[in-house]
Amino acid sequence: MTVQESGAEPRAAGMKDVAAAAGVSLGTVSNVLNRPDRVSPATRAKVETAMAELRFVRNESARQLRAGRSRVLAYVMLDGSNPFFTDVAAGMEDAADAGDLSLFLCNSAHQSAREEAYLGRLEQQRVQGILITPVDPDAPLLGEIARRGTPVVVVDRTPGGTAHCSVAVDDVYGGEIAVRHLIEQGHDRIAFIGNHTTVGQVRDRRLGALRALRAAGLGPDHLVDLTTTALTVADGRGAGERLAGLPASVRPTAAFCANDLVALGLLQTCANLRMNVPRDMAIVGYDDIEFAAAAAVPLTSVRQPRRRLGRTAAELLLAESEPGHEHRQVVFTPELVVRASTLR
Amino acid sequence: MTVQESGAEPRAAGMKDVAAAAGVSLGTVSNVLNRPDRVSPATRAKVETAMAELRFVRNESARQLRAGRSRVLAYVMLDGSNPFFTDVAAGMEDAADAGDLSLFLCNSAHQSAREEAYLGRLEQQRVQGILITPVDPDAPLLGEIARRGTPVVVVDRTPGGTAHCSVAVDDVYGGEIAVRHLIEQGHDRIAFIGNHTTVGQVRDRRLGALRALRAAGLGPDHLVDLTTTALTVADGRGAGERLAGLPASVRPTAAFCANDLVALGLLQTCANLRMNVPRDMAIVGYDDIEFAAAAAVPLTSVRQPRRRLGRTAAELLLAESEPGHEHRQVVFTPELVVRASTLR
DNA sequence: CCTCCGGATTGAAAGGTTTCACAAATCTGG
């Protein structure tokens, strides 16, 4: 007389149950799962049938506890709503797929508190490694995590020390090619729109801009700074209004925007004010997000190898576990994509 | 004589080590972690110091194995590069934060194989629940997972049966208000641009469009179908060219696009062909993504309560574990955001 | 017929935590 099991859930089956149902030992079930070649075809078939019948789902916690290794990577991204980071993540997925790993995405949304919470949990989960675009690349927490044994790779930021691997893009060079292009188009008063005082990346892009001016024999006074608080479309609109308000004698004829969102905002203001782009105002953006090409006036922009950035970061992470590992800092070179917004 | 521990890593400390260092029992360490009020302040302090000194990091696998519960939710999203889904995810994060849970994001990128791989792993991890916008809402796998005990909530799709909770937006109504607005603006030949033959959502939006026409006493022949293969900016550009190629006598004066990307593409083609929006062509998009407002001609669009959608989905998921749970299908109502692209 | 060999299978230990019944210590108030 067996117990009715209609009402109560019959508690999920474990390997023990599978072993019993198949009439083999626990060890054999494990072998079917982890070393199928060590097991005779007949037994394997029996075990696999039993698994299917019992709807067996392997318990990853137990597996990981015993085996020590985890099979997940995580990317803690700075801003999940920025297409740049989702493209980077796509590159990581490519690498993770190739290594039979899962990639989990976490969005810190520029909040240190959230970032810390995620890092804490990931460390507790003993993930195989953490990819991160940190709110603050020099926060000590990252170093501590790495020292405690979870590999960390910093993405699209360059940490001060050399405590981790990192991948980044040469922002100085990016700024340089953007402004060199504008100079070649005949501009010699150029607006720089962005928050270069607070964000390292933006500072670098501006340095590149100055370098291009110098190379053309133009002093730093040929760069007109319009400082924003962040890098949103609204910031771009605001900067556009300030720009339009300048007397014609000093108003720049071109603008280099610290990212494409800002550039789109500027473009919109120009359209509202009936300023023709590129005739009255040439615009260069940065990042080459999908919408840059789709804008009313397609945007010239500095493209970063986003997907490649992500893939390389993940590969560096996987390489961390190899024997004589040395931390590497990979720097990619951006390229200029010229479109209508700068071509007269 | 103790062993040198300079070179070799000293194996991460566990609760046992903490207990020894603090001179208390293992159970007490566990109490400090899980029920701090059951422990005297003095002992707690001792234990906490020991934890800090040993750099103790709790092992989540072991915790979960023993406790049975996990503290993570996962959202398997259809397209990580679509701002719509990242906004939905942000809403879920709000809810997860409130419940002291982590939200992990997985990107299936429209690939069933990837979706299945993620689902398998999540089930093995025994996550507390799965939120998903599936490639195919009627795939049997979802039902199986739910039956095996991992709650599943379907987001922004309406599965045929009632096997899960779901949250969605009323797409028929969305299509209706979009086209009603165009009719009110005096249009009576309206293009519908999208892939309504393959995607349920788009079919619904088109049905709404027809309903609005009927309400105005106009037959279905007043809707001109321009069918696309997907819903990208490029599809919109292509449709725009087809539209422009129509003889003026039959060419619609307004277009209802199945999403904002398509609308942006159409807008771009109009700009290229020197067609004025909205005078020569009024445009309504769908989703109201951030870039809709930022377009050269700000786009009228149907806004879905994205963040709310995500938050509600997560809340439904958390409610699944309550005693007498019944699956619920929540449907939100979209609203029309009118901007310059339809206002003459 | 015996020994030895190799492949297939087994059994038990181990991994780090949570939980719970129980013991010890401290407090309450009569």
Place this chain on the structure above:
DNA sequence: CCAGATTTGTGAAACCTTTCAATCCGGAGG
């Protein structure tokens, strides 16, 4: 000063898997 209640702390079992040394078995070689 004591019985009983309350607060702290303890010890061992349990969670489910992986791993590895040991055993089993059938057949090849002598």
